[in-house]
Amino acid sequence: MAKRIDVKDLDIYYGSFRAVEGVTMSIEPRSITALIGPSGCGKSTFLRSLNRMHEVIPGARVSGSVLLDGQDLYGAGIDPVSVRRHVGMVFQRPNPFPTMSIYENVVAGMRLNGGRGVRKAEMDGIVEGALQGANLWNEVKDRLDRPGSSLSGGQQQRLCIARAIAVKPDVLLMDEPCSALDPISTLAIEDLMDQLKKDYTIVIVTHNMQQAARVSDRTGFFNIAGTGKPGKLIEMDETSTMFSTPSVQATEDYISGRFG
Amino acid sequence: MTTTTTPTALTSSEVGLNQGRLPRWSTPATIVAVVVLGALATLVLDAPVPLVVGLGVLALLVTLPALAWVVEGRRRANDRMWTVLVTLAFALALLPLLSLVITVTQNGLARFDWDFLTTDMRGVLGEGGGALHAIVGTLIITGLATVISVPIGIMTAVYLVEYGRGRLARAITLLVDVMTGIPSIVAGLFAFALFAIFFGPSVRFGIGGAVALSVLMIPVVVRSVEEMLKLVPNELREASYALGVSQWRTIVRVVLPTAAAGIATGVTLAIARVIGETAPLLIITGSTNILNTDPTDGRMSSLPIFTYYSYTIPGVPPEFGVERAWAAALTLFLIVMLLNLVARVVSRIFGSPTSR
Ligand SMILES: Nc1ncnc2c1ncn2[C@@H]1O[C@H](COP(=O)(O)OP(=O)(O)O)[C@@H](O)[C@H]1O
Ligand SMILES: [Mg+2]
Numbered sequence: 001m002a003k004r005i006d007v008k009d010l011d012i013y014y015g016s017f018r019a020v021e022g023v024t025m026s027i028e029p030r031s032i033t034a035l036i037g038p039s040g041c042g043k044s045t046f047l048r049s050l051n052r053m054h055e056v057i058p059g060a061r062v063s064g065s066v067l068l069d070g071q072d073l074y075g076a077g078i079d080p081v082s083v084r085r086h087v088g089m090v091f092q093r094p095n096p097f098p099t100m101s102i103y104e105n106v107v108a109g110m111r112l113n114g115g116r117g118v119r120k121a122e123m124d125g126i127v128e129g130a131l132q133g134a135n136l137w138n139e140v141k142d143r144l145d146r147p148g149s150s151l152s153g154g155q156q157q158r159l160c161i162a163r164a165i166a167v168k169p170d171v172l173l174m175d176e177p178c179s180a181l182d183p184i185s186t187l188a189i190e191d192l193m194d195q196l197k198k199d200y201t202i203v204i205v206t207h208n209m210q211q212a213a214r215v216s217d218r219t220g221f222f223n224i225a226g227t228g229k230p231g232k233l234i235e236m237d238e239t240s241t242m243f244s245t246p247s248v249q250a251t252e253d254y255i256s257g258r259f260g
Numbered sequence: 261m262t263t264t265t266t267p268t269a270l271t272s273s274e275v276g277l278n279q280g281r282l283p284r285w286s287t288p289a290t291i292v293a294v295v296v297l298g299a300l301a302t303l304v305l306d307a308p309v310p311l312v313v314g315l316g317v318l319a320l321l322v323t324l325p326a327l328a329w330v331v332e333g334r335r336r337a338n339d340r341m342w343t344v345l346v347t348l349a350f351a352l353a354l355l356p357l358l359s360l361v362i363t364v365t366q367n368g369l370a371r372f373d374w375d376f377l378t379t380d381m382r383g384v385l386g387e388g389g390g391a392l393h394a395i396v397g398t399l400i401i402t403g404l405a406t407v408i409s410v411p412i413g414i415m416t417a418v419y420l421v422e423y424g425r426g427r428l429a430r431a432i433t434l435l436v437d438v439m440t441g442i443p444s445i446v447a448g449l450f451a452f453a454l455f456a457i458f459f460g461p462s463v464r465f466g467i468g469g470a471v472a473l474s475v476l477m478i479p480v481v482v483r484s485v486e487e488m489l490k491l492v493p494n495e496l497r498e499a500s501y502a503l504g505v506s507q508w509r510t511i512v513r514v515v516l517p518t519a520a521a522g523i524a525t526g527v528t529l530a531i532a533r534v535i536g537e538t539a540p541l542l543i544i545t546g547s548t549n550i551l552n553t554d555p556t557d558g559r560m561s562s563l564p565i566f567t568y569y570s571y572t573i574p575g576v577p578p579e580f581g582v583e584r585a586w587a588a589a590l591t592l593f594l595i596v597m598l599l600n601l602v603a604r605v606v607s608r609i610f611g612s613p614t615s616r
Contacts, residue, residue, distance in 0.1 A: 053498065053502060081504055083504075084501060084503065085504030086504075088502060088503070089502035091499065091502075095495040097496060097500075097518070098496075099514075099517045099518050099610070112505040
């Protein structure tokens with residue numbers, strides 16, 4: 001559980017278009033790392049390259065290395081499918097499986113991977129654990145067989161988090177997990193992240209500067225020189241340092257709202 | 261349509277927003293008036309019916325918008341005119357269907373009895389006899405065609421939507437398009453030519469018919485399943501990949517179940533499309549008067565062909581054959597209705613999460 005990530009000289013491409021260039025960063029275990037920056041600077045692209053979701057898009061590829069506790073995710077002989085079991089992901093828009101109940105959604109990771117041998121009692125335990133971990137258990141424990149889509153947006157997003165942690169990943173990636181949610185649900189998710197960081201390495205992309213300041217331990221700022229140019233990691237530091245005394249002017253401009 | 265809500269605090273004249281409204285009953289009243297006038301014209305003046313109907317439609321098309329124009333203004337008049345036009349188009353589309361249902365039921369009920377469903381035509385010349393052999397033949401041939409077409413169709417669609425890139429996918433799409441346009445007689449000739457190679461020119465058997473129908477059915481299945489798979493949001497695929505599920509399992513366990521309701525409907529439509537085919541079966545399965553349950557051997561009857569021969573060669577006296585033709589048409593009709601019902605139930609079951 002909770003492994004560290006070291007990214008070295010990562011270039012990320014869509015076909016011949018280089019979307020992200022030369023990223024080198026370290027992500028500490030049991031902490032929350034926030035990625036901020038203007039739209040289109042490649043935050044999502046970078047995040048998706050951390051669990052090899054990037055290459056799902058036709059023509060997409062990367063060069064460089066991403067080390068998970070020293071093991072290169074892009075090394076020869078590494079199966080992207082098994083990488084994703086270790087590095088889970090939560091998306092911007094809640095996306096529970098519409099044909100599955102709440103219960104089935106939580107165990108989807110096991111069931112879809114053919115985990116039929118798991119006993120019912122064990123499965124029930126996993127569901128309760130994951131839903132409790134996602135702060136959703138009390139709200140849904142009486143209606144586990146209702147469709148996942150019957151929940152509110154915020155509950156659906158927590159269901160997606162429960163689904164992601166039910167497979168016990170080492171790292172949890174979150175791409176603007178609150179941008180489709182109301183302020184109350186957002187707070188619920190932020191509280192949840194704070195609890196989850198005891199056990200997981202969390203990387204979150206956010207557009208919301210206050211959110212980054214509130215929840216994260218370290219913050220990375222991405223920027224882009226202009227449309228069609230690749231995005232770059234401008235600087236990365238302790239969140240408190242980044243928001244008080246950043247070392248690069250562009251970071252200060254962005255954080256103080258002068259652009260972006 | 262007109263609404264009768266009026267602001268409570270302000271009256272219409274005070275704000276000048278509410279321009280007059282036609283009362284709710286104005287539309288039905290106009291229609292009743294036109295119908296009464298038309299009936300009078302037909303009965304009293306002895307005017308020809310098509311002329312009266314045409315004039316009546318025209319009258320509606322003019323009076324309703326004109327009334328609206330005078331009382332409610334231009335925008336609502338426009339709205340009225342389109343409402344009338346769309347309703348008329350709908351009625352026009354529905355009329356033939358209604359007339360078909362009524363005619364088939366009326367004529368078919370005479371012989372739609374237990375005897376008809378449980379006996380074949382062995383030794384029957386005039387009265388009596390039934391379509392058991394044709395019903396069984398249709399079920400077997402269409403069933404086999406479905407068994408052949410649905411897996412091929414679904415897998416082709418899965419390939420095109422989930423895997424297909426580049427030349428091969430484009431070529432397959434083109435071929436499917438071309439197949440959609442194949443005249444059904446050509447499908448029959450294809451099956452005949454294919455099996456004549458192995459079994460000689462006198463070949464007639466049920467599987468041949470199923471193959472001919474599959475040629476017609478596969479493109480329909482591919483097309484509808486393709487559309488259904490495209491409707492499955494990409495987010496669901498990504499959600500599954502992000503859980504470390506392989507692409508193949510994602511397709512089988514997430515994408516296909518999500519699209520299942522639509523696929524069931526598509527397959528039903530495809531079956532309905534081929535179950536009434538006559539021409540290809542005439543060539544490759546032929547026709548017979550006796551029950552044959554073995555699709556691998558010998559001529560097999562089917563409902564469309566039974567209908568066709570009962571009508572064209574009704575025997576002596578002819579009315580019994582004609583009655584059997586209508587009853588067979590009714591049977592075919594009921595089978596298709598039943599299929600639609602089954603598809604609805606199936607998509608209901610697939611469409612919602614199963615409780616544990
Ligand atoms: N599927 C894609 N195909 C091609 N280009 C893409 C794709 N997704 C994103 N891009 C491009 O990559 C760049 C970075 O996008 P993204 O990572 O979504 O930015 P962010 O998440 O920071 O707003 C943008 O220029 C965008 O146009
Ligand atoms: Mg983004």
